[in-house]
Amino acid sequence: MNEQKNLILAVALSVLVVLGYEFFYSIPQQQAEQARRLEIEAQQKAQHPAGSTAPTAPASTAAGSPGSAGVSAPGGAAPAAGVPIAPGAPTSAQRDAQLKKTKRLIVENPRVRGSISLTGARFDDLILSGYRETIDTESSNIHLLNPGGLPKSYLAEFGWVPSDAAIKVPNKDSVWTAKGGALTPESPVTLSWSNGAGLTFERVYEIDDQYLITIVQRVRNTGASSVTLFPYGLLARGGTPETLGFYILHEGLLGVFGGTLTEVDYSDIQDEGEQKIVSDGGWIGITDKYWQTALLPNQTEKYEFRFKHTIRDQDDRYQVDYLGGGRDLAPGNSIEVTNHLFAGAKEVRAIDAYEASLAAANFDLSIDFGWFYFLTKPFFYIVSWLSNYLGNFGLAILAFTILVKLVFFPLANKSYKSMAKMRALTPKLQEMREQYGDDRARLNQEMMELYKKEKVNPASGCLPIVVQIPVFFALYKVLFVNIEMRHAPFFGWIQDLSAPDPTSLFTAFGFIPWDPPQFLAIGIWPIIMGVTMWMQQRLNPQPTDPVQAKIFAFFPFFFTFLLASFPAGLVIYWAWNNTLSMAQQWVIMKRMGVK
Numbered sequence: 001m002n003e004q005k006n007l008i009l010a011v012a013l014s015v016l017v018v019l020g021y022e023f024f025y026s027i028p029q030q031q032a033e034q035a036r037r038l039e040i041e042a043q044q045k046a047q048h049p050a051g052s053t054a055p056t057a058p059a060s061t062a063a064g065s066p067g068s069a070g071v072s073a074p075g076g077a078a079p080a081a082g083v084p085i086a087p088g089a090p091t092s093a094q095r096d097a098q099l100k101k102t103k104r105l106i107v108e109n110p111r112v113r114g115s116i117s118l119t120g121a122r123f124d125d126l127i128l129s130g131y132r133e134t135i136d137t138e139s140s141n142i143h144l145l146n147p148g149g150l151p152k153s154y155l156a157e158f159g160w161v162p163s164d165a166a167i168k169v170p171n172k173d174s175v176w177t178a179k180g181g182a183l184t185p186e187s188p189v190t191l192s193w194s195n196g197a198g199l200t201f202e203r204v205y206e207i208d209d210q211y212l213i214t215i216v217q218r219v220r221n222t223g224a225s226s227v228t229l230f231p232y233g234l235l236a237r238g239g240t241p242e243t244l245g246f247y248i249l250h251e252g253l254l255g256v257f258g259g260t261l262t263e264v265d266y267s268d269i270q271d272e273g274e275q276k277i278v279s280d281g282g283w284i285g286i287t288d289k290y291w292q293t294a295l296l297p298n299q300t301e302k303y304e305f306r307f308k309h310t311i312r313d314q315d316d317r318y319q320v321d322y323l324g325g326g327r328d329l330a331p332g333n334s335i336e337v338t339n340h341l342f343a344g345a346k347e348v349r350a351i352d353a354y355e356a357s358l359a360a361a362n363f364d365l366s367i368d369f370g371w372f373y374f375l376t377k378p379f380f381y382i383v384s385w386l387s388n389y390l391g392n393f394g395l396a397i398l399a400f401t402i403l404v405k406l407v408f409f410p411l412a413n414k415s416y417k418s419m420a421k422m423r424a425l426t427p428k429l430q431e432m433r434e435q436y437g438d439d440r441a442r443l444n445q446e447m448m449e450l451y452k453k454e455k456v457n458p459a460s461g462c463l464p465i466v467v468q469i470p471v472f473f474a475l476y477k478v479l480f481v482n483i484e485m486r487h488a489p490f491f492g493w494i495q496d497l498s499a500p501d502p503t504s505l506f507t508a509f510g511f512i513p514w515d516p517p518q519f520l521a522i523g524i525w526p527i528i529m530g531v532t533m534w535m536q537q538r539l540n541p542q543p544t545d546p547v548q549a550k551i552f553a554f555f556p557f558f559f560t561f562l563l564a565s566f567p568a569g570l571v572i573y574w575a576w577n578n579t580l581s582m583a584q585q586w587v588i589m590k591r592m593g594v595k
Contacts, residue, residue: 090150092140098147099125103175105189106182111210112344114145116183120172121191121203123213124148124155126343128291135487135496144291144343151315153238156293156341158203158215163228163326168195176203185209198223198331211344212354219327220334227329231337233295234321235286240266244289248477249368253307253320255284256362269309269318277305283360284320285342290483292366296340297322299359345483348380368481375474384484394490394497397479397573404471405580412584421456472577476570485569494525497569501525522564525571530560532578539585 090098104115104125114126126145133139145154160169170176176191183189188206195201204216217231243251243266253264257279264275284305285294297303303322310317327335340358344350346367355363369376379400386396405412428450436443450456479485486498493503501523534556563571 090143090146090152094150095143095146098150101149105178105191105205107184107205107207107213108182109185109207109209116191116205117147118176118178118191120157120174121159121170121176121193122147122155122157122172123341123343124153128345131290131345132487135489135499142291144293148236148238151239152241154236154293156233156235156295156343158217158231158233158339160201160217160219160229161232161323163230167227167229168197168199169229170195170201183207199227199329210347210350211342213341213343215339215341216336217339218334218336219329221329221331224331226331228326229329229335230326231297231324231339232321233297233339233341234319235284235293235295237286237318238315240316240318241288246480248370249289249481251288252286253284253318254287254366255282255305255307255320256360256365257282257305259361261362261365264307266309266316266318269307270316273309275307279303279305281359281361283363284322285366286318286320287346287366287368289481290346290486291344292342292346294342294363294366295320295322296342296354296358296360296363297324298338299361301325346481347483348377348384368477370474370477372470372474372477375471376477379475379478380482383478383482387484387488392490393485393488394494394569394572397497397569398576400475401573401577401580404475405577405584408471409584412581413588418456421454425450425454425456476573479569479573480567485567488569490568490572494568494572497572498567500565501568501571522560523568523571525568525575526560526564526566529563529571529575529578530556532575532582533559536578536582536585539582539589 099115102117102119104117107114107116107123107126111128111130112126113129114123116123116125124145124147126143128142128144131142133142145156146152148155157172159171162169170193174193176193178189178191180187180189183205185208188204191203191205193201198221200220200222202218202220204218206214206216208214219229221227241251250263250265252266253269255262255277257277262277269275280302281297281299282303282305283294283296284307285292301324303324305322306320308319308321310319324337327337329335342351342354348364348367351364351366354360364377365373369380382403383393383396383400386399387393390396390399429447432443432446432450436446486496488497489495490497494501500521503523504520505522505527537552537556563574
């Protein structure tokens with residue numbers, strides 16, 4: 001009776017915790033976020049009244065800079081002041097209408113398609129041809145870049161900052177002239193624009209057959225006086241994108257400076273407003289789980305990199321950019337810089353190839369391989385090879401888990417033998433607990449004597465498991481961040497290993513027409529995982545403390561609910577790993593005569 005009362009009390013307290021979280025944390029947090037946006041926007045409007053342009057490139061501190069504080073990259077990326085943008089992703093109709101407002105240069109290769117606006121020469125339209133929003137073959141392709149003036153705008157811009165604000169350089173309203181047809185891997189395109197005062201600007205665009213665009217910027221001076229120009233590149237994103245919120249995955253702003261990875265969460269840059277880093281070479285970008293954009297300038301020069309956050313029309317704006325050193329341009333001469341833009345899927349082989357060809361240090365760290373990088377990346381290549389060989393990514397997960405088990409077989413044997421010995425002693429330990437009751441000192445003394453007599457070290461089974469933890473966590477990480485698992489089918493009802501199991505216990509697995517709350521979406525594979533976890537616990541020595549025993553007995557149910565929302569591939573891996581461990585443990589226990 002007391003146990004039932006305790007169970008009811010625990011359920012009631014759990015419900016109170018959930019409701020309390022919603023009313024005392026979640027709702028106030030939303031209200032505070034709205035107040036934060038209004039306050040920041042009011043401050044920014046006071047600093048930059050309507051009609052002015054907020055700085056969009058950092059004040060240069062690079063070698064050769066005249067130190068012109070407050071110099072801004074022309075054009076900006078924020079929408080015009082006073083033009084509210086609706087929240088949410090843009091519709092196809094909104095996107096098409098915005099694209100038709102300017103003349104465009106078509107961009108296309110086997111992996112992407114899109115366009116560059118000839119007004120402002122902004123790369124603000126990119127679709128990933130090889131990836132769709134859902135597993136439905138009729139669903140839309142992934143829209144990575146979107147033009148300004150739309151909700152969730154996302155664009156890349158390159159240009160020059162003059163040392164003297166009186167020098168006219170191209171901005172967001174400048175209309176460029178294109179020489180050539182569509183931009184394809186076989187046909188580069190040149191854009192040109194003249195300031196009417198002796199400076200002619202050219203941009204030569206080249207695209208490879210994957211995700212890299214090369215932009216060569218040239219300026220010719222036919223005027224009568226010298227000028228100094230600073231090259232820049234920027235990425236600007238409107239709105240805070242939805243993130244998974246997992247601590248093992250970074251989504252946000254990032255870059256490598258001096259060979260060191262820097263990751264900045266959206267919430268962090270909201271608080272700080274701006275970060276500046278001066279580095280010899282390096283790269284900077286914005287990453288999602290599967291997609292990213294990155295600026296990779298010439299790696300032999302010094303740049304001032306910047307992460308920046310602003311608010312316009314009550315919407316967050318995020319920007320990453322770099323500013324290079326000043327170029328002195330005398331009359332009759334020309335200058336040239338080369339920029340690289342990565343915009344596409346985070347495919348390991350493609351990113352590794354760009355790291356090598358562009359000498360971009362640690363560009364592969366844009367894929368969040370985590371602390372165990374030295375394990376996760378090799379694991380990726382092995383799983384990828386198995387996937388190609390077996391023809392199914394799910395089978396590759398199962399096969400690689402077996403390989404890992406084989407490698408750790410000696411350590412696991414030692415661990416399970418120790419567990420088997422401890423299980424054999426469980427009845428004697430229980431008798432001691434009943435005999436000595438609350439005399440903890442005598443109980444511990446008798447237990448140590450028993451361990452010594454039976455030559456059992458209760459901690460000997462832990463070390464082999466501890467050694468294996470980084471390996472299994474690394475494999476878990478590979479499966480979590482690997483784009484190859486996205487929309488990869490398994491068997492039966494699992495048509496997307498990167499999505500949760502679509503079945504639900506509370507709809508009788510599809511027989512009851514009811515849409516349960518998310519936390520009740522307990523699919524078949526999470527249930528299988530929970531059962532294997534429970535069975536594995538039954539093979540392990542049970543805690544002598546009744547309270548600990550009840551807590552451990554609750555774990556399989558807890559993890560069943562917890563992992564129900566995880567990608568099916570991870571749940572299948574977990575269930576399969578439990579099954580292999582259980583089979584190995586059962587065999588060892590049988591050999592040792594343990595019931």
